[in-house]
Amino acid sequence: xxxxxxxxxxxxxxxxxxxxxxxxxxxxxxxxxxxxxxxxxxxxxxxxxxxxxxxxxxxxxxxxxxxxxxxxxxxxxxxxxxxxxxxxxxxxxxxxxxxxxxxxxxxxxxxxxxxxxxxxxxxxxxxxxxxxxxxxxxxxxxxxxxxxxxxxxxxxxxxxxxxxxxxxxxxxxxxxxxxxxxxxxxxxxxxxxxxxxxxxxxx
Numbered sequence: 566x567x568x569x570x571x572x573x574x575x576x577x578x579x580x581x582x583x584x585x586x587x588x589x590x591x592x593x594x595x596x597x598x599x600x601x602x603x604x605x606x607x608x609x610x611x612x613x614x615x616x617x618x619x620x621x622x623x624x625x626x627x628x629x630x631x632x633x634x635x636x637x638x639x640x641x642x643x644x645x646x647x648x649x650x651x652x653x654x655x656x657x658x659x660x661x662x663x664x665x666x667x668x669x670x671x672x673x674x675x676x677x678x679x680x681x682x683x684x685x686x687x688x689x690x691x692x693x694x695x696x697x698x699x700x701x702x703x704x705x706x707x708x709x710x711x712x713x714x715x716x717x718x719x720x721x722x723x724x725x726x727x728x729x730x731x732x733x734x735x736x737x738x739x740x741x742x743x744x745x746x747x748x749x750x751x752x753x754x755x756x757x758x759x760x761x762x763x764x765x766x767x768x
Contacts, residue, residue: 578687603690615697644682648665649678650676652676667709674697677693
């Protein structure tokens with residue numbers, strides 16, 4: 566009697582477990598699995614070079630089997646994708662979001678690791694990408710258009726001044742002449758002299 570009862574209880578437990586497992590298998594809230602999804606990285610390509618301090622990561626998170634079906638509550642959810650740069654977690658892609666911008670990346674070689682996880686947080690795929698980051702070129706101010714510079718020729722040297730001899734000293738003026746060349750005046754003077762001497766004798 567006890568053995569028969571034990572068998573019945575065990576059978577009932579197995580039946581309940583089977584029903585529960587069947588329900589979990591039909592419910593896709595724990596999906597996707599490794600067979601449902603594979604990581605496809607759109608950007609950046611492995612071994613590529615990125616200019617600047619920003620790396621844009623784009624992943625196709627769409628499940629191939631759900632691509633052409635109508636989405637409802639029974640549809641398999643898209644995987645979450647965790648983004649790591651050089652071992653440091655940056656952001657998670659979830660649902661329709663499939664783009665992550667990673668800022669302030671130093672120039673040099675970097676490793677990007679992408680982990681695809683289902684709703685049970687089980688890793689279903691992994692990708693590793695290596696990129697090189699280079700600094701942007703330094704912007705230079707445009708140079709103004711060069712115009713020809715007109716240079717005035719030097720002025721010709723002034724001609725040497727012509728030699729001008731110093732002025733000659735003025736000629737000495739002639740001494741005044743006390744006599745006169747007029748004979749009448751001379752004769753009158755002589756008469757005056759003789760008359761004076763004669764008067765002096767009689768006085």
